[in-house]
Amino acid sequence: EENKNNTKEEKILDEELEKELKIEDNIFxxxxxxxxxxxxxxxxxxxxxxxxxxxQLQKIHGEIxxxxxxxxxxxxxxxxxxxxxxxxxxxxxxxxxxxxKIIEGVFTGEEMIGPDGKRYSVPSNYASxxxxxxxxxxxxxxxxxxxxxxKQIGPVERDRLIGTLIxxxxxxxxxxxVDDKRWKLLRAAVTYFKxxxxxxxxxxxxxxxxxxxxxxxxxxxx
Numbered sequence: 001e002e003n004k005n006n007t008k009e010e011k012i013l014d015e016e017l018e019k020e021l022k023i024e025d026n027i028f029x030x031x032x033x034x035x036x037x038x039x040x041x042x043x044x045x046x047x048x049x050x051x052x053x054x055x056q057l058q059k060i061h062g063e064i065x066x067x068x069x070x071x072x073x074x075x076x077x078x079x080x081x082x083x084x085x086x087x088x089x090x091x092x093x094x095x096x097x098x099x100x101k102i103i104e105g106v107f108t109g110e111e112m113i114g115p116d117g118k119r120y121s122v123p124s125n126y127a128s129x130x131x132x133x134x135x136x137x138x139x140x141x142x143x144x145x146x147x148x149x150x151k152q153i154g155p156v157e158r159d160r161l162i163g164t165l166i167x168x169x170x171x172x173x174x175x176x177x178v179d180d181k182r183w184k185l186l187r188a189a190v191t192y193f194k195x196x197x198x199x200x201x202x203x204x205x206x207x208x209x210x211x212x213x214x215x216x217x218x219x220x221x222x
Contacts, residue, residue: 159206
């Protein structure tokens, strides 16, 4: 009888011990899972920090290149401001027999100004590929379905200049520097040639005329 009781007690103790072990295993598993989650979060946080630092270093690197350029040339670039566009009385606006609206205007470097002073957006890809220069005369055809078609009908004379590509990291605006002057550049033109800060750049500007914008003819990798 006594042996039977001892056996029962041992069985009960074994069951309780097994339960405790299971509880400990569960606690350990949860702790391990929490630890893995924390490690994952820390890894993601570290990766984000690294990406942020990389971006900042690239920004600083670009700014240092610009500062070195200024120091080497002993010049501080100033923007070559454009003179106001003069009214062109020869510009036309009419509708043809096909129901298309025809508007002639002057290219400003990023837009077209019509005879009435109204501004029309010019696709940057078209302006870049056509190497449009500030002052060029364009014809805009607005079809009945609203489609815009641009054509260059009066190119101005051009000057070809060689300069250096820079970028304002805050505004993301690209410029070409030639001596102590600078011109704005269309982003589409710079990215087409895969230009980077410090590259040599060949630009087109209106001949003997002040302008704010320039067309990119080519970029020579440094």
